Amino acid sequence: MPESPVHQDATPALRIADLRFRYPGARPTDPWIIDIAALELAPAEQMLLTGGSGRGKSTLLHLIAGVVDLEAPNAGRIEVAGRNVHALRGPARDAFRARHIGMVFQTFNLLHGFSALENVMAALMFSDIPPREHRALAAALLESLGIERTDAAPDRLSVGQQQRVAVARALACSPELVLADEPTASLDPENADIAMDLIQNACRTRGTALLCVSHDPAMAERFPRRARLDDLHTAHLHAAAPGLAAGREGGEAWR
Amino acid sequence: MALTDLTIVRRSLHARLFSTCVTALTVGVAVALMLVLFSMRDAGRQAFARGSGNMHLIVSRDASPMVAVLNGIYYANPPARAIEWAKYEQIAASMPFAFAIPTQQGDSYRGFPVLATSTEFFSDFEPNLGEPWKFAAGRAFDKPFEVVVGAVAARETGLRVGSEIFLTHGIAQSRQLGQADAVAPHVHKEFAYAVVGVLEPTGSAHDRALFTDLTSTWIIHAHDRRKLTDPSIRTTTEDDLLETDRLITGIYLRVASRPGRDVTALLPAAFDALRRDPTITVAQPVQQIDALFRIVSNIDVIILAMAGVVMVSSAISIMLALYNSMEQRRRQVAVLRVLGCSRPRVFGLLVTEATIIGVLGAAIGLALAVAGALVAAGVLRNAIGLVVTPVFAPEITLAVLTGGILLSALAGIVPAVMAYRSSVADHLKPLG
Incomplete structure (x- = not known):
């Protein structure tokens, strides 16, 4: 597997600084679910985050995507393609997400009642890409990912093909960052392999950074850069505890 | 797309x-x-609102103005109390009316009410304002024992111009209601009526009625009266009619509009004048409908x-x-x-x-x-x-x-x- 290209001078696809998060309703004495001093992903870089379930992997992805709010006492800064995601509010953040962040899920989360093509077009309809280009763009993308029956409903496609549609949807707007949440958890090992090849190659071809969370040990060898979420936390605590305002370069150790 | x-x-x-x-x-x-x-x-x-047409007032001896309208224009029931012909002539002459049309109800044909009236009913009275009667076939009656059939009655009974019918005294349905004191309806078999006209629909209750002239109605009732005293009597003619046979049940009135005076001003005056007579009931159909x-x-x-x-x-x-x-x-x-x-x-x-x-x-x-x-x-x-x-x-x-x-x-x-x-x-x- 070739080393991901890292351009130091380019705007990072993802930059997290001093991120601390607890679920709403948690007591002030509860530990932070997410506590990351610093994490950076260069353009087109691919990284694997591992950790047991319930350790906040998905929550981290939702925070990055901006579908979970970062409100006091939670704090921190999450930049995607140079933009502070949580500085954007409401529809502006949604529009930003549409254009710059793609998501792939364990259960694909394809829209029922919509064809494969329409699922990809659904991702385009919330972006600023001119509507007349949507159909051609989606068709070309699906074709490049090997889906021929673009008019088929997702539930008529094989599991592997469904995953391709989901990947195509995540990449439709040529985002800077793709977030993959356990993308292989519902696949058998053979299909998992194919799916990961697909996701990684597609991202690489388009210069899209990929942050993948998984607890599948087989994934490790696919990612030159990987970290355990718990270790990110621990490292942070070691580097910065008890004062939290100090500089946090510790996370970078996990590059 | x-x-x-x-x-x-x-x-x-x-x-x-x-x-x-x-x-x-x-x-x-x-x-x-x-x-x-x-x-x-x-x-x-x-x-x-249909049915009263261009009439301004209706006179009868019903118990109330509402009943007078329901009976006289909607044929709810035949009015029970009659108006003598002399009384009619007195009312008709009491002021200048555009028309004073006598009407008599009580007979029926296969459940459809028969209205005995004068020829002015067709020439002067309009069932809907500005819409005079139109004949689908035939003409108005112009002598006794001729009958004109309303559109619905014609459709339901199949009567047409040239048909010959016998009227029933009373409304046949009253028997079914089991009214003990109701006069048992009977068919006036001795007198055949000829259908001479069928009307176009008017959208009013008149469509369910049959129309004939007063004289023939008086004759068939006079015949019944005479047979009670002398069962051998074969025929009755207009010459046999007594003054007490000449009965009607209602009068359709239209106040004459004088030049330069609005009829709306004359109508209340006419209404009040008639109301002073305690022996009759007078109603303004429009008011009663309201x-x-x-x-x-x-x-x-x-x-x-x-x-x-x-x-x-x-x-x-x-x-x-x-x-x-x-x-x-x-x-x-x-x-x-x-x-x-x-x-x-x-x-x-x-x-x-x-x-x-x-x-x-x-x-x-x-x-x-x-x-x-x-x-x-x-x-x-x-x-x-x-x-x-x-x-x-x-x-x-x-x-x-x-x-x-x-x-x-x-x-x-x-x-x-x-x-x-x-x-x-x-x-x-x-x-x-």
């Missing part, structure tokens, strides 16, 4: 086709009910309130349908949000969905209402001879349809708020 919000709404409605159809139907029934009620109310009023509708309008309000309740309950059912589907669609909403759909847009999608159900319902309602009103009009015509033309007043129709759609949109707000507030993160997780 890109996907639009409308595509998403359409797919969502399609995915829950049964629920969509049932909900739209509920709205449709409510809208239809409202429309039919409004339409029938107006049409009913119009139908009742009074009747004031009574009926109370029921109207109740029915309209009920229709309103049906409308609100159908809005609730839209809310429920969308609410129930929220569990299924939370994931879809979450996926759309991840793809970049904003909260307000999600809110809009659901309200649009509810609105479309409302629009479908309004369309179904309009179709049902038109069909339903036609059926109801048919039933009314056949059952009580009330000719009702369903009229959907554009402004009321528009208001009801708009109301239905707005209410539906309003019903979409509750589930839309739920979708608005729905947590994205919670609904992206694997099922189970």
